[in-house]
Every structure is written in C-alpha cells, then in structure tokens.
Amino acid sequence: MSARQKREKVWLTVYAPPYFGGSPIATIPTSRPESAVGRVVEVTLYDLLKLDPSQYVIKLYFQIERVEGAEAYTRYKGHEYTVEYLNSLVRRGTSMVNWIHDYRTKDGLDLRVYVVVFTQYRINTxxxxxxxxxxHNILQARVPEMTLGQYAQEAVLGRLASEIHNEAKKVAVLRHVGIRKTKLLTKLEERPPLELPYQIGGISGAQGAGQQRRSSAGPKPVIRGDVIAL
Structure with a gap:
C-alpha cells in the first residue's frame, strides 16, 4: 500500500443517540474509522429539533462510542447554555443561585449537574x-431513577427544571430556572453496555438504524418564557 493510500481519508456519518431521534448530525473525516471513537461532536438543540430558533442557546455534546462501516453512533456527553445566553439572564437587583453536584443514573453513569436559578428580586443567604x-432533593430522587438517555431528555427539554421551579417558587419569586450544564463523568472504557431502544417524550429510535421517527401523540418541546417546556 502506498503512502498516499495510507493517508486517504474516509467520511463518517455521525448519528445522534436513539433517545434524540437517531438522525444524522455531522460528517467527519478520518484516516482510520476506529480512531473516531471518543471524539465529541457539538450541535445545538435547534439542529436536532428544528422547532424554534431560540433553541440555539443550548449546545449539546455527543461522543462517538462505536463505528460500523461509514457510520458512527454516539451517546450524550453533556449540554450547556451558551455564554451569551447565560450572560443575558443576569440582571441588577436580582440574585443568581447556583447548585453543582454529582449524581449517578440508573445505568451506572456519573453526571455532574449544574443548576442555575435567577430570582426576581434580591434574596438573603x-x-x-x-x-x-x-x-438537590429533586435531583437526588429523580436522577437514580433514569437512564442516561432519559436524563438527557428530562434535562435538555426542561422537565427537571420545571420540577425544581414548582418547588423553589415557594421560597422566592423566580425569573428563570434551568439545568444550565451537564457533564458526563464516566469514561467510555468504564461505560456499561449500550442502552436498549426505547421511546420517551415523543422521540424514538433503534440503535444503528440512524433514522428519526416522531410519535404522533408525543408533545413537541418548545421554549416558552424562561424555561424549556413541553
């Protein structure tokens, strides 16, 4: 084999996980397909759902965990607000409350979860x-009940934030509640077996299919006001 042939690159089609529809999200070049395992692809929530331009404020990270031929399949690696969006939430005369803690999902994966709460007025310590x-109490109760995929949807689509908002509003008048960031701490080599296909929240898929199918009965996620909601 010539040196030119050795350097020849192939293009891999990268697919979102089944719990985010399993649709293509990127194409990447590589000289050795197996070397793509572990690479992280960044997309916005709008890139996945194509519902509302305001969904550009949430970035999602998907990590390639296996390659089959010219197709690469991923898992949720985390998400975060864009810096511009987070800065836009800051107001004078209000309080910002942060909570950062590690939790473990039902399928044994460790997550670092970042919660941010903005109040309408200043509040005391x-x-x-x-x-x-x-x-903390809501996340401690809910995260161990969910797989990684279920957590990803609950966090990104705003359901966990809504649960926190409904309880925290009893403490103070709130302007915004969100899971502003999540990091998957468990490394690829430490991961449990791949999740089986399942459907929640109107998004479904089968591993390796690379196809997106919407449930006709499932609600469409939208950004409404200060939280992402269904």
Missing part, C-alpha cells in the same frame, strides 16, 4: 440555601 436544597 438562607433563601439561597433553601433553593439549593430544593434542587
């Missing part, structure tokens, strides 16, 4: 502490 405890 005791109320900030109470809001943090609300966030």
């Amino acid at each position: 005791s109320r900030k502490h109470a809001i943090r405890m609300v966030a």
Whole structure:
C-alpha cells in the first residue's frame, strides 16, 4: 500500500443517540474509522429539533462510542447554555443561585449537574440555601431513577427544571430556572453496555438504524418564557 493510500481519508456519518431521534448530525473525516471513537461532536438543540430558533442557546455534546462501516453512533456527553445566553439572564437587583453536584443514573453513569436559578428580586443567604436544597432533593430522587438517555431528555427539554421551579417558587419569586450544564463523568472504557431502544417524550429510535421517527401523540418541546417546556 502506498503512502498516499495510507493517508486517504474516509467520511463518517455521525448519528445522534436513539433517545434524540437517531438522525444524522455531522460528517467527519478520518484516516482510520476506529480512531473516531471518543471524539465529541457539538450541535445545538435547534439542529436536532428544528422547532424554534431560540433553541440555539443550548449546545449539546455527543461522543462517538462505536463505528460500523461509514457510520458512527454516539451517546450524550453533556449540554450547556451558551455564554451569551447565560450572560443575558443576569440582571441588577436580582440574585443568581447556583447548585453543582454529582449524581449517578440508573445505568451506572456519573453526571455532574449544574443548576442555575435567577430570582426576581434580591434574596438573603438562607433563601439561597433553601433553593439549593430544593434542587438537590429533586435531583437526588429523580436522577437514580433514569437512564442516561432519559436524563438527557428530562434535562435538555426542561422537565427537571420545571420540577425544581414548582418547588423553589415557594421560597422566592423566580425569573428563570434551568439545568444550565451537564457533564458526563464516566469514561467510555468504564461505560456499561449500550442502552436498549426505547421511546420517551415523543422521540424514538433503534440503535444503528440512524433514522428519526416522531410519535404522533408525543408533545413537541418548545421554549416558552424562561424555561424549556413541553
């Protein structure tokens, strides 16, 4: 084999995980397909759902965990607000409350979850502490009940934020509640077996199919006001 042939690159089609529809999200060049395992692809929520331009404010990260031929399949690696969006939420005369903690999913994966809460008016330290405890208690109860894919949808589509909002609003008047960032801490070599296909929230897929199918009965996620909701 000549040196030119050795350097010849192939293009891989990268697919979102089945719990985000399993649709193509990128094409990447590589000289050795197996070397693509572990690479991270960044897309926005709008790139996946194509529903509302305001979904550009959330970036998602998908990590390639296996390659079959010219197709690469991924898992959820994390998400975060864009810096511009987070900065736009800051207001004078209000309080920002942060909560950061590690949790483990039902399928044994460790996540670092970042919660942010903005209040309508300034609040004292005791109320900030109470809001943090609300966030922690809800996440501590809910995350161990979910697989990685289920958590990803609950966090990205705003359901967990809505649960926190509904309890934390009893402590103070709130302007915004969100899971502003999540990091998957478990490395690829430490991961449990791949999840089986399943359907939640109107998004479904089968591993390796690379196809997107919407449930006719499932609600469409939209951004409404200060939280992402269904």
